[in-house]
Amino acid sequence: MSKRFSSGRLWRVAVLAAGLLVFLSGCDRRYLIFNPSGPVAEKELHLIILSAVLCAVVVIPVLGLLIFIIYRYRDKPGNKAPYTPEWNDSKILEFVWWGVPIIIIGILGVYTAKTTYSLVRPPVEDVKPITIQVTSLDWKWLFQYPDQKIATVNYVEIPAGVPVQFHLTSDQMMNSFWVPELGGQEYTMPGMAMRLWLQADQPGTYYGSGANFTGKGFAHMKFKVVAKPQARFNHWAKQVKKTAPVLTEAKYQQLVQKGLAEKQTYSSYPEKLFLDTIDRNGGKYMKPGMKHGGHDMSMMDNDNE
Amino acid sequence: MGEKAKGFFVTGDPLIYGADVSIIITLLGILIFLTYFKKWGWLWREWLTTVDHKKIGIMYLVSSLLMLFRGGVDALLMRMQLAMPNTHFLQSQHYNEIFTTHGTIMILFMAMPFMFALFNIVIPLQIGARDVAYPFLNAMSFWLFFFGALLFNLSFVIGGSPDAGWLSYPPLSELAGSPGPGQNFYIWGIQISGIGSLATGINFLVTILKMRAPGMKLMQMPLFTWSVLSSCITIIFAFPVLTVTLALLFVDRFFGAHIFTATGGGNPMMYVNLIWMWGHPEVYIVVLPAFGIYSEIVSTFSKKKIFGYKSMVFSMMIISVLGYFTWVHHFFTMGAGADVNTFFAITTMAIGIPTGVKIFNWLFTMFRGRITMTQPMLWTLAFIPCFLVGGATGVMLAAAPADYQYHNSYFLIAHFHQTLIGGVVFGYLAGLYYWWPKMFGFKLNDRIGKWAFWTWNIGFYVCFMPQYALGFMGMTRRVYTYGWDMGWAPYNMVSTVGAFLMGIGFVFQVWQILYSIKHGERDLTGDPWNGRTLEWSILSPAPHYNFAHLPAVKSDDAWWDMKNHRYGAAVQDNIKEYTPIHMPKNSGIPFLMSACWFVAGFGLTFEWIWMGVAGLAGVGICLLARSFQRNTDYYIPVDEIKRTEASLGRVV
Numbered sequence: 001m002s003k004r005f006s007s008g009r010l011w012r013v014a015v016l017a018a019g020l021l022v023f024l025s026g027c028d029r030r031y032l033i034f035n036p037s038g039p040v041a042e043k044e045l046h047l048i049i050l051s052a053v054l055c056a057v058v059v060i061p062v063l064g065l066l067i068f069i070i071y072r073y074r075d076k077p078g079n080k081a082p083y084t085p086e087w088n089d090s091k092i093l094e095f096v097w098w099g100v101p102i103i104i105i106g107i108l109g110v111y112t113a114k115t116t117y118s119l120v121r122p123p124v125e126d127v128k129p130i131t132i133q134v135t136s137l138d139w140k141w142l143f144q145y146p147d148q149k150i151a152t153v154n155y156v157e158i159p160a161g162v163p164v165q166f167h168l169t170s171d172q173m174m175n176s177f178w179v180p181e182l183g184g185q186e187y188t189m190p191g192m193a194m195r196l197w198l199q200a201d202q203p204g205t206y207y208g209s210g211a212n213f214t215g216k217g218f219a220h221m222k223f224k225v226v227a228k229p230q231a232r233f234n235h236w237a238k239q240v241k242k243t244a245p246v247l248t249e250a251k252y253q254q255l256v257q258k259g260l261a262e263k264q265t266y267s268s269y270p271e272k273l274f275l276d277t278i279d280r281n282g283g284k285y286m287k288p289g290m291k292h293g294g295h296d297m298s299m300m301d302n303d304n305e
Numbered sequence: 306m307g308e309k310a311k312g313f314f315v316t317g318d319p320l321i322y323g324a325d326v327s328i329i330i331t332l333l334g335i336l337i338f339l340t341y342f343k344k345w346g347w348l349w350r351e352w353l354t355t356v357d358h359k360k361i362g363i364m365y366l367v368s369s370l371l372m373l374f375r376g377g378v379d380a381l382l383m384r385m386q387l388a389m390p391n392t393h394f395l396q397s398q399h400y401n402e403i404f405t406t407h408g409t410i411m412i413l414f415m416a417m418p419f420m421f422a423l424f425n426i427v428i429p430l431q432i433g434a435r436d437v438a439y440p441f442l443n444a445m446s447f448w449l450f451f452f453g454a455l456l457f458n459l460s461f462v463i464g465g466s467p468d469a470g471w472l473s474y475p476p477l478s479e480l481a482g483s484p485g486p487g488q489n490f491y492i493w494g495i496q497i498s499g500i501g502s503l504a505t506g507i508n509f510l511v512t513i514l515k516m517r518a519p520g521m522k523l524m525q526m527p528l529f530t531w532s533v534l535s536s537c538i539t540i541i542f543a544f545p546v547l548t549v550t551l552a553l554l555f556v557d558r559f560f561g562a563h564i565f566t567a568t569g570g571g572n573p574m575m576y577v578n579l580i581w582m583w584g585h586p587e588v589y590i591v592v593l594p595a596f597g598i599y600s601e602i603v604s605t606f607s608k609k610k611i612f613g614y615k616s617m618v619f620s621m622m623i624i625s626v627l628g629y630f631t632w633v634h635h636f637f638t639m640g641a642g643a644d645v646n647t648f649f650a651i652t653t654m655a656i657g658i659p660t661g662v663k664i665f666n667w668l669f670t671m672f673r674g675r676i677t678m679t680q681p682m683l684w685t686l687a688f689i690p691c692f693l694v695g696g697a698t699g700v701m702l703a704a705a706p707a708d709y710q711y712h713n714s715y716f717l718i719a720h721f722h723q724t725l726i727g728g729v730v731f732g733y734l735a736g737l738y739y740w741w742p743k744m745f746g747f748k749l750n751d752r753i754g755k756w757a758f759w760t761w762n763i764g765f766y767v768c769f770m771p772q773y774a775l776g777f778m779g780m781t782r783r784v785y786t787y788g789w790d791m792g793w794a795p796y797n798m799v800s801t802v803g804a805f806l807m808g809i810g811f812v813f814q815v816w817q818i819l820y821s822i823k824h825g826e827r828d829l830t831g832d833p834w835n836g837r838t839l840e841w842s843i844l845s846p847a848p849h850y851n852f853a854h855l856p857a858v859k860s861d862d863a864w865w866d867m868k869n870h871r872y873g874a875a876v877q878d879n880i881k882e883y884t885p886i887h888m889p890k891n892s893g894i895p896f897l898m899s900a901c902w903f904v905a906g907f908g909l910t911f912e913w914i915w916m917g918v919a920g921l922a923g924v925g926i927c928l929l930a931r932s933f934q935r936n937t938d939y940y941i942p943v944d945e946i947k948r949t950e951a952s953l954g955r956v957v
Contacts, residue, residue, distance in 0.1 A: 030792035032779040033710050041710075048707045055697035062664065066689055069668055073607070075675040084673045088610040097665040098616075101658045108704060109654060113647045115706040120643050173477045174573060176638060176713060180779040184709020187639045189574070190476060191567030194640040207791070211713040211781045213470050215477060216397045219784035282567025 032180035032207060037227075038199040039123040040183030047115050054104050119183075122163040123199045129163040132156060133274040136168075136175035136188040136210060139217030140261040144269055148237040151247050153255065153264035157226045159233040160203045168194040171256055171277050173214035179225050181206045191282030193274075200227035220260050241267050315465050318399060320382075325462055354891040356440035359847060361447045362425030363744060366737075368451060369419035373811070375458065376415050379407035381808055384768075388801040390789045400785035401468040402487070406461065408471025413495060414454040416591045416725070417502060419733045421450070423594065424509055424533055426744055427736075430840035430847055431527050433518025433856045433863075438511040439504075440889040441937070446501035446508065448899035453498025456906045460490035464911065467491035470783065472580050473554070475565040475573045480558050486910050488558065492551045493906035497899075499548050506540030509533055518839065520858035524618070527838040527861075528611060531618050532597025535625040539590045542629070547583035550576060559912065574639060581632040588725070589628040593621055595732025596663055599685050602739055603667045605834050606682040607674030610862065613666040620659030627656045637705045638712045646705040653703035657696055664693060679834065680754045684735035687762050691727030695720060698773070713783075716776025719769045726765060734814075742833045746845045747825035750817050757813035764806025771796035771803075837865035848949050850886045850941055883947065885940040892937070898927035 029035055036042040072081050122129050133144040134156075143156040158164050168177050170188040178185035179198060186196040200206065210221035228236065247266035252273065255261065270276070275283075315321050339345050352360060382403050386395040395403070429437055437443050460466045464486040469478040473491060476482050513534045517526070526534075554576065556562045563569025565576040604611040611617065633641060633649035667689065676682065698720040702708050711717050742748050775796050780787065787793055831844035839856055840847075842864045860866045905920025 031774070031777045033777045044706050044710050047704050048701065048710065051701040051704045051707060055700055058661065059693050059697050062668070062693055063690055065668055066686075069671045070676060070686060073671055073674050073676050075608075075677045079675070082673050083608075083675055085609045087673060088612050088614065088670075090613075090669075093665070093669060094613055094616055094662075097662050098658070101661045105651075105654045105658060105700075108700070109651045112650045112654075112704040112706065115704075116647050116650065117643045119706055119709075173482060174474060178779075178781070180710060184706065185638050185712055186709070187636070189567070189639070191572075207779060209779065209781060212474075213401075213477070213713075213783040215468075215482065216401070219397065219786050280568070282570060282572075285567070285570035 035181055036183075037181045037204060037206060038183060038201050040119065040198050041181055043115055043118065044184055047111060050111055051108055054108050058101065058104065119197065122165070122197055124163055127162050129165050129197075130159065131165050131167060132158070133167045133193075134169070134177055134188065135274065135277055136170045136172075136177070136214070136221070137255055138172045138214060138258040139210075139221050140255065141177075141208075141210075141221065141223045142255060144274055145237070146274075148241070149268055150237055150240045150244070151266040151269045153261055153266075154222075155224045155226060155263050156208075157228060157233060157236055158200060159230040160200050160227040162230065163197055163199045166196045166198060167274070168196060169274070169278050169281070171281060172258075174212055175214050175218075175221065176211035177208070178211040179206055179208040182225065185211050187212060191278060191286055193278055193283075200225070203227050203229055203232075215258075217258070217260050240265055243267070247273075313463060315462055320399075321462060328462065349893070350891070353896045354444075354893045356436070356444045356889050356891055356895075357849060358425045358429050358437050358440065358443060359744070361443055362422045362427075364447055365418045365422035365425060365450070366744075368454065369415050369417075369422060372410050372415040372418065372454065376407050376410040377808060377811060379403045379410070381804055383407065384801040384804040386785060387787075387797050389798065390787050390794050392786060395785060397785045398468065401783070402461070402466035404783055405467050405470055405473075405491075406457075409457065409467070409491065409495070410454075411725075412471065412587065412591070413498065414450075414457065416729055416733075417498075418450055418454075420536075420591055420594050421446070421502075421505055423598070423733065423736050423740065424505065427740055427840060428509060428512060428530060428533055429516070430743070430843070430851055431530055431838050432513060432516060432521060433839045433852060433858065434512065434516040435851045435855075435886065436889065437508050438516055439508050441892055441895065441931075442504050442508055444892065444895035445898065446505040448895045449501030449504075449902060450498040452899045452903035453494045453496070453501065453906070456497065456903055456910070457490055457494025459907075460487055460494075464490060472584060474580075475554065475557070475576050476567070478554065479566055480561070481566075486912075489555070489910035489912075492555050492558075493910050496548060496551055496555075497902050497906050499544055499551075500902075502540060503544040503548070506537040506544065510537040510541065513537070518852075518856045518858050518863075521863065524615070525858060525861040525863070527597075528600035528614070528617055529594070529597035529838075532593045532595075532600070532621055535621040536590050536593040539586045539593070539625045539628060543583045543586040543590065546579060547587075550579040550583065553579075555909075559909070577636055577639065578632070581635045582629070585632040585635065586625075586628045588721075589624055591729045592724070592732070593624065595688075595729050595736075596621065598732045598736040598739070599667060599688060600670075601838065602681045602685045602735055603670045604862075605739075605836055606677050606679055606685075607671045608677075608835070609670055609674035611666070612669040612672075613662075614861065616662060617666055620662050623659045624656060627652065627659075631656055634703055634705075634708070636712075637708045650703050650705040650708075654700055657700050657703075660696055664689060679738075680749065680751065680758070681735045681739035681834075683755075683758050684731050684738065687758070688727055688731040688735070691723060691731065691765070695723030695727050699724060711776060713781050714776035715772040715780045715782060718782050719772035719776065722769050722772075726769075739834070740840070742828040743831075743840055743845045743847065747821060747827050748833060750821045750825060753813055753817040753820060757810050757817055759810075760806050760813060761810030764803045764808075764810055766803070767806060768800050768803025771800045775800075832864075837862040839863050842867065850888060850946070850949075853883060853886075853946055853950055854881055883943045885942055886946065887938060887940055890937050890939055892931075892934075894927050894931050894934075898924055898931075901927060 033045065033048070036045045131146055133146060135142040140154055142151065142153055144151045166177065168186055168188040169192060170190045172190070174190065175188045176185045177188055177196065182198040182200055186194050188194065204227055206225040206227065208223045208225050210218060214221070244265040244267040247269040249270050252270065339348060352364065355361065382395065383400065386392050386400055425443070429435065467473065467483070467487040467490060469483050469488060473488065478488050513530055553564045557564050557566060563571040565571050565573050567573060600611055600617060631649060631653045633645060634653045637646050702711055702717065702720055738749055738754065775793055778791060778793055780791070780793050828845045832841040834841070842856060843852060856863065859871070901920050901923030904923065905917050908914070908916025908920055
């Protein structure tokens with residue numbers, strides 16, 4: 001009887017878990033991580049699901065076993081279950097519960113390694129990627145487009161279907177650049193340029209935020225990533241070039257002051273601004289390798305780790 | 306200087322004024338009580354100068370429960386602020402201070418002293434010793450912790466709390482990011498108590514290795530003793546790293562060095578690496594003893610030998626070693642490269658294996674046993690599913706590319722609260738209920754305890770399960786407010802309700818303790834749970850010298866063995882003639898020297914060099930005074946032992 005009790009419970013838990021997973025993965029747009037909109041986020045979601053399933057393989061039976069044991073071996077008068085107070089060792093059982101987790105971790109380890117290595121390469125190889133330089137400031141985001149020579153604050157536009165290599169640095173505190181629907185995050189650190197590949201498959205607007213605490217205005221460091229078809233992106237860039245004001249050195253110094261900022265658009269920026277920011281924040285003391293090739297931008301595209 | 310004086314007292318917030326008033330009233334109340342009832346001498350002789358491990362343990366316990374209260378209030382304030390979008394209950398600055406102090410207090414001033422309370426109360430009794438190896442140092446450790454915690458807590462009414470997160474990453478924690486004294490309070494509060502933690506680690510390592518009762522081999526030690534041994538080894542290697550790291554941070558702040566500031570050629574990544582080289586082992590330091598507690602409790606209340614003893618010992622030792630090879634998983638997103646990330650992802654997953662093995666061993670200890678649902682057992686049984694799920698989400702976090710999506714999100718917050726509450730807090734509470742009769746001679750009330758248990762547990766899941774979902778929805782930690790647009794509101798509301806349930810659980814526990822002091826079931830046998838290890842072989846509470854005769858140990862589960870297999874021989878042991886017992890004398894130096902450390906820490910916090918120097922000079926004088934003390938020990942005469950044993954109801 002107790003056996004049926006436990007296996008019934010087990011099934012219910014399994015069905016519930018499966019149902020929950022379906023619910024989470026499709027129905028609700030609010031679960032950003034379950035709605036990947038690019039190859040990077042997709043790869044990461046696959047790994048998340050694989051790891052969750054592998055963990056469930058252990059967790060669910062153990063929970064069932066726990067309930068069964070508590071029920072079966074409770075100290076009630078007349079409990080006929082066997083009682084072996086001196087039994088304390090079993091080579092076979094020990095072998096099983098050392099062995100099974102090792103196998104599971106082995107499988108997960110292999111997939112983790114594969115995904116880790118694949119994420120340092122561009123998401124697709126046959127499309128020419130673009131570069132966007134990101135600087136986290138207190139408390140706003142500055143985006144520079146070295147190919148278009150334009151700049152934006154607190155929003156970023158990218159062409160859909162094109163891999164984007166974000167070069168990340170910080171002109172104050174250490175933050176983290178995160179666009180959950182496009183992929184995982186990477187820290188922005190003073191004196192270095194980190195690199196992060198992301199790509200949006202479809203046009204759309206995606207939520208982005210700073211993920212590492214930087215003080216008073218941190219909660220407001222949100223930005224939108226707007227993905228557009230290549231042609232419309234080009235058009236937008238041209239418009240900006242024509243109509244937007246210039247980001248001067250003086251204007252940049254205003255941006256650096258602690259405080260919040262509205263969305264802004266600039267038709268140009270001081271040419272070496274990104275590299276100067278890195279150098280001024282300590283990049284000049286770093287070995288080129290530590291700066292991840294911050295000086296020589298041509299190196300960055302073929303020297304990924 | 307003038308500006309500093311202006312900022313000396315924290316002003317402008319009604320919550321803080323309320324705290325000021327209540328602190329003053331409480332202090333006045335204590336002073337009046339002590340004076341009116343003429344208790345000053347008693348306080349000095351019995352508590353402030355004691356070197357008795359049992360009393361030190363109780364002082365640790367009281368301090369840690371107070372800190373649990375403060376850290377818990379911090380948590381509730383945060384949850385109130387986050388319950389609804391766009392709330393104006395707390396300002397950003399105030400919220401930042403509160404999450405910083407919440408984290409620091411819960412780990413360093415709640416979990417650590419709670420753990421040391423159990424070390425102190427249980428270990429000497431469990432290995433059949435009359436005190437720890439270095440009783441004076443033990444008192445020193447406690448008072449260093451106490452004054453370190455006092456200094457840290459002072460910051461919220463004087464000078465302002467630290468606000469750079471509980472691990473204070475530079476550059477935010479450097480002078481440019483945190484100019485006030487708050488960050489210095491953090492550094493000196495932790496430094497001073499950290500010396501005490503390191504000393505405790507050394508003390509208990511030596512105690513366990515050198516002071517075991519005659520006959521007790523290493524592989525016959527109770528598993529709690531083993532867990533403390535592994536935890537102490539980890540403390541000894543980890544805490545110096547913390548001390549050095551914070552010292553370097555202070556050098557940056559005080560002397561204007563650039564060790565961790567990139568602008569001057571230093572590197573903040575260095576700090577992040579160093580702090581986690583301590584920080585990750587630290588979580589194993591606090592969880593390993595909890596594993597030991599569960600092992601004792603599961604075996605006792607299943608009336609069965611622990612399953613796979615060797616496997617348990619082996620897994621704890623692996624954890625304490627492997628715990629040093631996982632630290633980078635706290636910053637996979639710092640771009641260390643695929644090689645490094647893969648290495649640390651796999652070591653992190655690997656540490657789940659010995660932990661999982663322990664769960665199977667506990668399950669199979671219960672299998673074919675007879676399980677009684679006492680309070681310690683309830684907390685243990687609640688721990689298993691909670692820690693299992695928390696461990697599973699830990700393995701999920703270990704997969705580096707998945708972590709790029711979880712890092713600093715509420716998924717992470719939910720994970721570590723599940724392992725730290727479900728693993729550590731539940732464990733210490735289980736230990737508290739288990740050893741309470743041994744400390745105080747009575748059991749804690751069952752009925753109120755069950756109310757506490759269920760509100761705590763239901764509250765826990767209501768609070769933290771929604772936070773996993775919030776992580777998937779992109780909510781990051783340490784945001785003091787959010788908008789309606791993201792759909793985070795309902796989950797946050799539920800989470801807040803859960804937090805308050807846990808708060809109610811804590812109130813039940815306070816009530817339970819107060820109620821049980823008057824009405825609790827007295828423990829006259831010394832062995833209320835039908836225990837298996839030596840602490841249950843003496844009466845509760847234990848006499849000053851613990852064991853009138855040192856027990857002779859012949860096997861594991863020594864007391865069980867004496868009770869059930871060689872009762873006659875054990876009685877024979879006990880009717881031998883008493884001999885005078887060698888004990889350490891009380892000393893006021895640990896208290897005074899730690900107070901000097903406090904003065905030094907306070908001075909350096911405000912960069913008042915004269916005060917820092919004066920405090921350190923006081924420390925030096927105390928050290929000198931101690932080294933000229935010759936008369937540090939005494940013998941308890943046989944008559945007194947006879948009298949004590951008789952008064953405890955033991956027939957001589």
